[in-house]
Amino acid sequence: MNSKEEYRAPQWLRQKWELLEETEKRLTRGVNIISWPKLQRIPHYMTERVEFRRYYEPQILSLGPFHLAKRELLQGTPYKVAWTAMYVKHTNQPVKDLFQRIHNHDLNLLKRSSEIYKDQAEYETARVYGELENLKDFLAWLLVLDGCSLLQLMEKSENLENIEQELWISIDKLVRVHQDVLILDNQIPFQVLRLLCNDEVRLEKCLHNFLQVHGIKTAPKLSEGNPIHLLDYLRKALLMRDLNTIHKEIEIKIDIQRRSLHLRRYRIGTIRELMAAGIRVRKHSHNSVYPTFKDGMLELPELIVDGSTAHIFLNLVAYEMCPTFRNQLEISSFLVFMSSLIDQPEDVKELRLAGIIINELASDKEVADLFNKMDSVLVPETPLFAHIRDQIHTHFESKRGKIKILTWMGEAYNTFFRSPWTVIALLAATLGLLLTFIQTWFAIHPTAS
Structure with missing residues (x-):
């Protein structure tokens, strides 16, 4: 090739250049490119663990483009078609209008939502449906079908007594569908739900039902910030209490020199060890996962443990690990903290008697085994949980003599009066x-x- 001839880049390379140019423009405008709202795939290093894989794989319902190629999920298509028809009928919105609303809106699904989403969508649709003349048409229809069926599912999940008649699905399959909705790469943009619903009151009712199904009592207001997708909305609900407020209440003083980038399982001690050392435990009154410690009292949030708990926490951990989501690893840190408190079934029993754990599994041993399995999560120690650990250590040091007696008495009690x-x-x-x-x-x- 003559050195003076201009290089004609292929289409795929020009697209990558355009992405870099757009990123450069965002940097120039001061936009935080690390926290762009994107639909993400679950990090590979989390899915490669065999015991976790089933929590990251949909069983019945496929949402969005990432799992289109899986034949086992075709069983969910009739449900999506039926629920979409139900939703269109009872909201009195013609499906063609809904399609136009998604297709014509300045949502720009193929770029602003995510370049990863675009590339994966093209790949999956090419595998399943062959080459399409207009990918955006297909994605718009896909989102109408997924969004309407999801809204119908959430709205009708309020009344479980008539759920089989309302949604034409058995309870055992419905449980699995609700678990599928929790999976990180089985999400659709929240803005799609808002466009399809077009009614804030109905949308908030649907979201409230979604949280209630998963044991979360308080819902964040939509006016306080748009979530990216349903999993992001669930995370916001778990973090209802403002972290800045907590920091002011307990006056955290962070020792910057002690901050470490090493991944670790930071140990605080099991709940029985803490109680034997004179620390009291009770359920706190505010609705968030943030624990607090003051004057020998450890306050923990109420936690319902059922068949969906692992789906919730492991997918939220995967979400916090996504490279384009800037966060403080709050859910991951809480999971590590709880895994430190729970080692044996007796630890679960103490937390259950304190009203902290609501056990809906078969036994306390199942709960202990669940947290021991999730104990493999490794995160850098965050300031809040480091501060609580330091408070507990200071409490030990100030009452060392008394703690030795209490420890002996606690061990004697566990040995002779169990x-x-x-x-x-x-x-x-x-x-x-x-x-x-x-x-x-x-x-x-x-x-x-």
């Missing part, structure tokens, strides 16, 4: 020693005849 049979055995042994002492006494000091 069940009625151990209490009976201890009383029998004590009575035996007393009788032996009396017999020996009279043998040495016989009474005068």
Whole structure:
């Protein structure tokens, strides 16, 4: 090629150049490119663990383009078609109008939503449907179908008594569908739900039902910031309490020199160890995952543990690990914190008796096994949880002598009073020693005849 000839770049390379130019413009305008709202794939290093894989794979319902190629998810298509028809009928919105609303809106699904989303959509649709003349037409229709069916699912999940008649689905499949909706790369843009609903009151009701299904009682207001997708909305609900408020309340002083980038499982001690050392535990009154510690009292949030708990936490952890989502790893840190508190079923029992854990699994052992499995999550220690650990350590140091006695008493209690049979055995042994002492006494000091 002549050196003076201009290089004619292929289409794929020109697209990459355009992406870099757009990024450069955003940097010039001071836009935070790290936290662009994007639909993301789950990081590979999280899906490669065999025991976690089932929490990242949809079982019935495919949403968005990422799982289109999976034949096992075709069973969910009739449900989506039926629910979309139900939604169109009871909202009295012609499906053609909904399509035009998505297609014509300045949503720019192929760029602003995510370049990763665009590339993956092109790849998956090419595999399943062959080459399409207009990818945007297909994506618009896909989002209408997914969005309408999702809104119908959430709106009708309020009344579980008639759910089989309302949604034409059995309870066992409905449970799996709600788990599918939690998966990070099985999301659709929240803005699509807003466009399709076109009614803020109905939308907030749907979102409230969505949170209620997963045991979350308080919903954030949509006016406080648009979520990216449903999983992001659930995360906002768990972080309802403003972190700045908490920092002001407990007056956190961060030692910058102690901050570390090393990934770790920071240990605080099991709940029984803390209680044996004189620390009291109770459920806090505010609705967020942030724990607090003051004057020997550790306050923890109420946590419902059921079959969807692992789906919620592991997908939220995957979301916080996404490279384009700037966050403080709040959910990941909370999971590490709880995994430190729970080691054995007895730890779960103490938290359950304190009203902190609502166990909807078969046994306390299942809960302990669940948190022990999720204990493999590694995150840098965040300031809030480092501060709580330091507070507990300071509490130990200030009451070291008393703590030794309390620890001994706690160990003695766990050893000798953990069940009625151990209490009976201890009383029998004590009575035996007393009788032996009396017999020996009279043998040495016989009474005068």
